[in-house]
Amino acid sequence: MTTxxxxxxxxxxxxxxxMYRKPQVYPFNLxxxxxxxxxxxxxxxxxxxxxxxCWPHAAVHVGHGSSAASPVDIKNxxxxxxxxxxxxxxxxxxxxxxxAIGAIAAGYCNHVLCYRAEGERWVPMYGxxxxxxxxxxxxxxxxxxxxxxxxxxxxxxxxxxxxxMRQTGLTREQMAMIPINQRKNAALNPNAxxxxxxxxxxxxxxxxxxxxxCIFDCDVPIDGAAAVVISRADAVPASSRPTVxxxxxxxxxxxxxxxxxxxxxxxxxxxxxxxMLWSRTDLTPDDLTSAHLYxxxxxxxxxxxxxxxxxxxxxxxxxxxxxxxxxxxxxLPLNTNGGQLSEGRLHxxxxxxxxxxxxxxxxxxxxxxxxxxxxxxAGGGVFGSALLIVRD
Amino acid sequence: MTTESVSLARPLPAINxxxxxxxRGGADGRLHIMHCGDCDLYFHPYxxxxxxxxxxxxxxxxxxxxxxxxxxxxxxxPWFPHVPVPYVVALVELEERGPVRLLTNMFxxxxxxxxxGMLVTVHFEQHGDIFVPLFRPAGAA
Numbered sequence: 001m002t003t004x005x006x007x008x009x010x011x012x013x014x015x016x017x018x019m020y021r022k023p024q025v026y027p028f029n030l031x032x033x034x035x036x037x038x039x040x041x042x043x044x045x046x047x048x049x050x051x052x053x054c055w056p057h058a059a060v061h062v063g064h065g066s067s068a069a070s071p072v073d074i075k076n077x078x079x080x081x082x083x084x085x086x087x088x089x090x091x092x093x094x095x096x097x098x099x100a101i102g103a104i105a106a107g108y109c110n111h112v113l114c115y116r117a118e119g120e121r122w123v124p125m126y127g128x129x130x131x132x133x134x135x136x137x138x139x140x141x142x143x144x145x146x147x148x149x150x151x152x153x154x155x156x157x158x159x160x161x162x163x164x165m166r167q168t169g170l171t172r173e174q175m176a177m178i179p180i181n182q183r184k185n186a187a188l189n190p191n192a193x194x195x196x197x198x199x200x201x202x203x204x205x206x207x208x209x210x211x212x213x214c215i216f217d218c219d220v221p222i223d224g225a226a227a228v229v230i231s232r233a234d235a236v237p238a239s240s241r242p243t244v245x246x247x248x249x250x251x252x253x254x255x256x257x258x259x260x261x262x263x264x265x266x267x268x269x270x271x272x273x274x275x276m277l278w279s280r281t282d283l284t285p286d287d288l289t290s291a292h293l294y295x296x297x298x299x300x301x302x303x304x305x306x307x308x309x310x311x312x313x314x315x316x317x318x319x320x321x322x323x324x325x326x327x328x329x330x331x332l333p334l335n336t337n338g339g340q341l342s343e344g345r346l347h348x349x350x351x352x353x354x355x356x357x358x359x360x361x362x363x364x365x366x367x368x369x370x371x372x373x374x375x376x377x378a379g380g381g382v383f384g385s386a387l388l389i390v391r392d
Numbered sequence: 393m394t395t396e397s398v399s400l401a402r403p404l405p406a407i408n409x410x411x412x413x414x415x416r417g418g419a420d421g422r423l424h425i426m427h428c429g430d431c432d433l434y435f436h437p438y439x440x441x442x443x444x445x446x447x448x449x450x451x452x453x454x455x456x457x458x459x460x461x462x463x464x465x466x467x468x469x470p471w472f473p474h475v476p477v478p479y480v481v482a483l484v485e486l487e488e489r490g491p492v493r494l495l496t497n498m499f500x501x502x503x504x505x506x507x508x509g510m511l512v513t514v515h516f517e518q519h520g521d522i523f524v525p526l527f528r529p530a531g532a533a
Contacts, residue, residue, distance in 0.1 A: 130472050135403040143405035143415075144437065147524055148495040150481045151403075151471055158465035159483045159495075166463075166508060210467040210481070256443070260483060260493040261436065266463070 028063025
């Protein structure tokens with residue numbers, strides 16, 4: 001019988017920095033804040049950490065940009081004694097988590113710090129990156145998109161959403177329930193950058209970015225960081241708090257690594273990752289007590305719902321309609337912290353921190369009833385990864 | 393097939409061993425796509441090996457230039473100051489066995505006229521030694 005080693009790993013600690021919509025605090029410092037908060041939350045000392053991993057690669061001695069803290073700079077700041085460290089691309093933003101589990105299973109480490117640090121507000125943004133009139137020389141994948149004035153993932157994902165919505169009948173009014181519900185949740189989250197409610201009328205009147213996406217469908221760039229400590233279950237100090245354990249991990253990529261050439265377009269890598277996730281557990285979507293799904297664009301959350309089998313294609317619109325089923329007291333509370341659309345873009349690491357808090361019963365005003373099983377997902381397009389975590 | 397003079401400066405890639413056939417191939421008026429000589433699969437971008445039949449007998453080959461619009465988006469965000477909005481970015485799928493899908497703009501068409509299922513054909517916009525493939529409704533001049 002195959003041993004699924006993630007089941008012997010736990011999330012012992014979770015922490016975040018303050019989130020900033022405008023550049024105020026140097027992003028590297030925020031990454032250190034999040035890491036220290038996660039270690040303290042685990043009840044560990046800094047000296048207990050023997051591994052560190054982040055996604056994606058980060059330049060050394062550069063503490064800003066879209067990957068604002070390299071593992072070795074964090075190591076140096078905290079004085080960590082590491083047995084293992086890594087930073088790479090891998091299968092989506094949770095690649096560092098999957099790698100940490102592997103390092104623990106191999107016996108390299110007992111406690112691995114995994115984090116995501118964003119410092120995009122410190123540097124020129126997508127939206128204004130070409131405002132000076134100088135034309136970039138696109139390399140790699142961007143050579144297939146930027147010459148057609150499509151430099152943003154907003155466009156690439158809109159091309160998926162356009163076909164999917166025509167195929168399934170999902171409407172913008174139904175999709176709107178994702179940002180509307182998340183803003184409602186964010187009102188209960190002091191760390192969210194946007195907390196004012198939005199209505200369906202606000203959504204339908206909002207500035208369009210690229211059809212079918214308006215500004216409320218796009219996540220919010222911030223400076224900030226989130227971190228978790230992944231531990232060997234038997235290395236964690238005894239505690240009265242509930243243990244949050246991994247039940248399954250999904251990191252598969254079976255179709256081409258490609259935005260547009262998958263044979264099952266408009267499906268994405270998340271469809272491969274989600275299948276792997278459920279293949280490693282006896283639990284099913286019916287067991288979920290909350291879902292924390294990637295929302296770089298609201299439609300990506302729709303596709304994750306379908307990829308994970310929570311809804312079936314063609315039925316997601318009806319599931320979202322009215323917003324009650326995904327509310328905090330609904331059938332399946334969704335993105336209870338406000339997600340990237342309202343709390344801020346931390347590439348699902350803030351979703352993971354929130355899921356841990358929900359499972360421990362520490363989510364305060366946002367606490368869902370009887371939280372036991374949470375699914376977290378990261379990524380859209382070429383890569384994706386998903387985590388099923390449970391309260392033991 | 394026709395080649396048009398430049399109307400709008402485009403951000404263009406540097407040419408290398410993996411993309412020259414695509415960006416310069418339009419000099420002969422045809423679109424060139426990687427092709428497997430053994431199983432007749434077309435693929436994009438460059439691979440040195442056919443991922444379907446595992447043959448190394450692969451090389452760029454001219455295609456018909458006929459395609460169908462698979463999806464489209466009307467872009468309102470002014471990413472580039474010299475490009476007026478709104479404009480369309482469409483994803484087209486070539487008729488050859490693939491799938492092979494490419495982006496295009498259609499500045500000559502009303503933005504709401506570009507819909508899935510529309511038949512399109514390739515044309516090229518020349519920028520120095522680069523010939524940017526673009527698609528427009530089949531039958532259009």
